Amino acid sequence: MITNSVTDIVENSVTHSVAPSITHSVAPSALELAALLKAKKISVAEVLDHYFGAIEKTDPHLNSFLALAKESALAQAKIVQEKLNLNETLSSLAGVPIAIKDNISTQGIKTACASKMLDGYVPVYDASVVTKLKQAGMIVIGKLNMDEFAMGGSSETGIGGPVHNPWDLSRVAGGSSGGSAAAVAARLVPLALGSDTGGSIRQPCSFCGITGIKPTYGAVSRYGLIAYASSLDQIGPMGVNIDDCAALLKIISGPCEKDSTWVLDKPFDFKESQPNRLDGVKIGLPINYFADGIDKEVAESVLRAAKEFENAGATICEFEMPLLDYVIPTYYIIACAEASSNLSRYDGLKYGHLSKNANTLDEIYRLSRSEGFGIETKRRIMLGSFVLSSGYYEAYYQKALKARALLKKAYDQLFEQYNFIISPVAPTSAYRHGENITDPLKMYIADLYTVGANLAGLPAVSLPCGFDSEGLPLGFQLCGNAFKEADLIMASRVYQARTGHHLKKPEVDF
């Protein structure tokens, strides 16, 4: 008979150092939870009961979930529990609940990309990553709030309303995977999937004090990810520590016959080893990232993280990041061009919003799209149409593709010298709701540190590295060479073993 609650068990099994005014984690990590399930100290149904209860109590304050999938989760739990009872090996995360960003297709569960355009849309198939999660025995419990069509950095633009940062409800959770970050930070779910086109996993992780991985392009299938910018999009894990994220990345990575852009020929297989030294490792520190426009406390926290790597034996090498002025224009030209093409599929006929005011076919197209898309989505579609249009194509789109080639070459040269590049994730900590939403250019420029990894297809992790004077979490980014996720995870483990920033948890007992 299994009768323990998750909190009871872990309160007795986990000890962490406590920071002033911050309660430390009593909720288990995903791997700790999986171990409890495997040892039959708790049942999958009890775990679900705990998390659905936490969501019901806390999420009205955070608005991180857009849909819950209680019925299908309980059905899946029953199947997984039977397998666990028979000691069948499913995966290292069998029985662990997971929530999915609202732009990843889940069969039978509403998936709206937080947009009126897809309000009520129910996918008839699972994204490949969701199929892999189910095969691994993970339990999908719901869909997570985001910026509409993943276009934004604050999770304020979706139809479900803004996501609130669990560290300070008056502030944004970051974006576009803000719901994923807020839910994991508040321990409403042990793990989440996000997507990252220009920083949409890493920046909300930084704003909410959790860990996330943007994998190498082609490492994780995009089949079933509702497309924003196809040459940049990647799905990735978001969790409370690097080990949980690595376990999840192992499950979702690898080939997919439904995605013609996969590159990785087999799933990642990360070693369990826990080194505590990084002797011989060279980490590049781009000093021009720390010039104008970055908050002093953010800069100091990242430099402290670099010092920690140095203490662990790594060599920190300062350098000037090339092409920095061109990164944001290059990214936004390419992303908007691809968005204008990808979002042309929304016609009001096949699925999604159909205008009630339309009579002719042309009216159906134009009015359904005009009513269905929000202002930021329209802005990016039209910018994309502009840079692809006759007379402007060469000056903008073609130029950006050439700039992208130069940037990729620059990264290739940097990774001949360094194992990793350490940098900020965002120039500030989480800002207040409404503070930047009316200034799109300011929001775009805030992506300066993250979009390079997407343009060059590189993996990058976002790790918590402390708090600012207002008690808001800060994060830093470690970027690696293509398909060097194992190295990034090893370095992240060393950092998290030497620091306790990832163990801090916001007060969410509202």
Added chain:
Amino acid sequence: MKIDDKLLSYLEDLSCLTLTASEKSQLSDDFGKILEYMDILGGLDTIDVSEMSHPFPHVNAFRPDTVKESTSRELILKNAPHHNGEIIVAPPTYE
């Protein structure tokens, strides 16, 4: 770069969108500022640089060409706002 009414109307057509008056005012201002910022790219020397549209030298990852069951029509039509049970229904494009 100045975004005048004519260009904005052209972009609406290309994007298959009809903006409200307030959206027009907001977006033409935004586009002006954003494109002015993007114009910095014009100063980058890209002579003899090839365009790069994909992060890696890419060969399409084909799967074996085998016959498989496709998604049923009934399921697909569930998400269509108007259908007759067989096909999606749209207004005629001729009179």
